[in-house]
Amino acid sequence: MLILRSSPASPFGRKVKIAASVLGLSDRISIDMADTTNPEDTIRVQNPLGKIPALILEDGTVLYDSRVIVEYLDFVAGGGRIIPADISRFEILRLQAMADGMNDASILQVYEKRVRPEERRHPDWVAYQADKVARALSALEAAPPRMVSGLDVNIGEIALACALGYLDLRFKGTWRSTSPHLEAWLDSFEAHVPMFAKTRIEPVEW
Template sequence: MILRSAAPSPFGRKVTIAASILGLSDRVTLVVADTNNANDDLRRQNPLGKVPTLVLDDGRTLFDSRVILEYLDHLAGGGRIIPREPEARFAALRLHALCDGILDASLLQVYEARYRPEAIRHGPWLEYQAGKVSRALAELEAEPQALDPTPHVGQIALACALGYQDLRFGGTWRAGHPGLVAWLDRFAAQVPAFEQTRVVP
């Protein structure tokens, strides 16, 4: 299988970490994608032109990261990173959705600064996105997070969301969230792929 992604993508990082946790890394080859290049095959492989996109052995493609993670869990026998038991399953999926929301809001802030000239950046829009991140991190800090022996999709997404805050926002989240800092340290110690996929700012 071919994973079309880019090293800074937190969504692609989720896939790479999940593949490692599931013992599937040797079945996935990363091919860097350039989302800004109209000639990149990515736009043929995924009409949305987004990463990550997983190209299967038969040429079919899967996207987005949530779908890819479910497929990898299926390949690994199921119930490994997406729990089967309903209560645990929906808790994991809820955490996954919350952390993807953190990433979405964070990316919108990054793109506003990257693609819009400073004179026309919309302050209230940036504050709105930053508020989503702040509220989500506050909720996560208030509820001590577990770390399963095999981390589930929500825990993988949380690690990538916090890692993206380090990459793009200078780790400013750390000062007010000691519980999450400690949790991320535990995740990094337990999952070597987290450090292996870290991008230096």
């Protein structure tokens, strides 16, 4: 049994869970909650960076980060399932990179307001991160991915769905008012990929 160290709110962990489901591998993975803020949590031994997700293989080897994990899962599933082997892989990996970058910028905004004392916060730095997300949303709204049909989804689309889901979770879905094409795309993704709804958690204030 593979062990996935993650947390319910992690968009990167969610990406791995959805990828595993699409690939038919969910029943081979056990989910183990990780607390990256706890110095006693073994995640800091399993991944010296102390970051999630991390996938513990049956021989004890640990894979990280999410991009490495999903590539491994695709390999286990036979290859070329969610990460094509042909030239289209680079467009798909580029979309994954943009979605992951949106998540990075969004998480940094959350950490700034959750972790740093108010008197030491830097509004300009938060705005700098927010602008990354805004630019990515604008580019994607102008050229949204194909509408999803069945479980024929790739890792770029999975990553994007998780990035938009994280914006719903932490930023009250404000992206939707300016991104109708992306909103319609996410609706189609959710309609065809059941694990997206299964991995959703309720928004919380921060």
